[in-house]
Amino acid sequence: MSNSRSTKLHVAMFPWFAFGHITPYLHLSNNLAERGHRVSFLLPKGAQAKITPGAETASDVPFPLHGHLCIAFDQTQDQVQTILSSLKPDFIFFDFSLWMPALAHQIGSKAIYYSVITPVAQALKVPTKQKLEDMTLEDFMQLPPGYPSPSVRIKSKAFEIAQLKVVAEDLGTGMSIYVRITSSMIWSDAMAFRTYHEVEGPYCDYLRKHYAKPVLLTGPVLPETLATKLDEKWTNWLCNFKQGTVVYCAFGSQNKLQKDQFQELLLGFKLCRQPFLVALxxxxxxxxxxxxxxxxxxxxxxxxxxxxxxxVPQTLILEHPSIGCSVTHCGYGSMWESLFSDCQIVCVPYLGDQILGARLMVEELKVAVEVEREDNGWISKESLSKAIISVMDKDSEIAGLVKYNHAKLKEELTSEGMQERYLDTFIQNLQGLLD
Known part of the structure; x- marks a missing residue:
């Protein structure tokens, strides 16, 4: 029996109160529990039901008010300390609670910063001497020579500024998201990412060197879908269409569009003349x-x-033979689900880490195309339709290129036992931190 399956660990999980953070922590927890390790998961009471909250997660609170959720999150510190002091886990996995490393060390635990977004976004530095209005997303790209630095070619300056504000401005808690995350990485005992070295290795290597601490990889840890069937209401509709012809679109739970942009996107799907299933x-x-x-x-x-x-059950929908294209916001989970599918990929990123995920897929991996925005950040129906047609037209050169690259990458990522090996190595590396 391997070491990773013989010495049992006790792991506590405390993710940021957003479903995009809770869900990946839950998937990792399930995999650890299946291997006989003990997992304690800390959640707001309301979030435990579906997991469905009242106003206790980020999807229930408009983004401009996330500072209030952040303050409430930090005010759980005393309760969290009481619970963890009683549990005394070997490891505490966290992301936004920058106070967690000190708490963990006080009770004799190790603090693992477990990120739910791409390592590319963690490897960037925010210049401090420039005014925000004078910066572009290119200013974030300060990786040293020898590391790939995805270019950020967004036509819209207004859109760039809006995304910079998300990470660089204070949310009312006395610090920016960037400072909160960077401090968490600095004070942690190790960092962990849900990726494969084959996809994002250079960025993981950079973080290991830059922060001078272990960087552990779990793999994407997507849930198994083999035992689950797609509900009849979806299959009955999808079966009306030929293989690989339906365009599927979803932008996650936090991306709420304005009515005029929402309508423009729907007209874009109509314009592309393909059957479509849109979940927004x-x-x-x-x-x-x-x-x-x-x-x-x-x-x-x-x-x-x-x-x-x-x-919608996205993973199962992407596996349906009628689906031929995934129009995604490039949230990290959706990015991996698209990579593991056979679909063509069209990127419509909205937030900073999503933009970098799109850059990874479009420029580094060359498995996707991105919808072009206008000067003010607007996405026109023509622009959306053009991007979809470019990957769905069988005679298109770009369609052939991204399809070939995607198929080649998928074959590598889905090789037998790859995810299992990553998890076994991850657990062995955790045990090594206790020695």
Whole structure:
């Protein structure tokens, strides 16, 4: 029996209160528990039901008010300390709670910074001497020579500034997201990322060297779908279309579009002339998703277009043979799910780490295309349609290139036992930190 399966660990999990953070921690927890390790998972009470909260996670709070959620998150410190002091786990996995390393060391535990976003985003430095308005996303790209630095060619200056503010400005807690994350990495005992070295190795190597501490890789740790079947309401509709013809789109739970941009995107899907399944949140100011449809839209796409405003089983949908294209916001989980699918990939990033994930797929891996924005950040129906057609047209050179690169990468990523080996090595490395 291997060392990773013989010495049992006790791991505590304390992710930031957002489903995009909670879910990856949960997937890793399940894998550790399956190997006989003990896992204690700390969540807000409301989030334990579905996991579904009241206003206790980031998807329930508008982004401008996330500072309040951040303050509430930090105010759980005393309760968290009481619980963890009783549990005394070997390791505490955390991301936004920069106070966790000191707490962990006080009770004799190791603090592991476990990131749910791409290492590319963690490897960037924010210049401190420039005013935000004078910066571009290129200013973030300060990796030393010898490391790939994805270029950021966004036409829209306004969009760039908006994304910089997300990470560089104070949310009302006395520090920016950038400072919070960087401090967490500095004070942790080790950093862990849900990636493969084959995909993001150079960035992981840079972080290991820059922070002079272990960088452990779990692999993507996506949930198994083999035992689960896609609900009939999806299969009955998807089976109406030929293999590889349906365009699927989802932008995650936190990306709420304005009504005018939402309508423009729907017109873009109509314009591309492919069947489409779009799963987006109801736009701001609308009670239902149907209320936000452009006039006459529903009738004009009847039979070939379905716009759904609720949660969808994305992994299972991407595996359906009728799906041929994934239009994604490049959230890290969605990025991996797209890479593990057979679909063509179109990127529509919204937040800073999503932009960098898109750069990774478009420029480094060359497995996707990105929708072009206008000067003010607007995405036109023509731009969206053009990107989709460019990867769905069988005679298109770019379609052939990204399809070939994607298939080659997928073959490598899905080689037998690869995820298992990564998890076994990850557990062995954790045990090594206790020696």
């Amino acid at each position: 949140s109801t736009p701001d100011g609308c009670a239902t998703i149907e209320e936000a449809f452009p006039e006459g839209f529903q009738e004009s796409v009847k039979g070939r277009g379905w716009v759904y405003g609720g949660w």
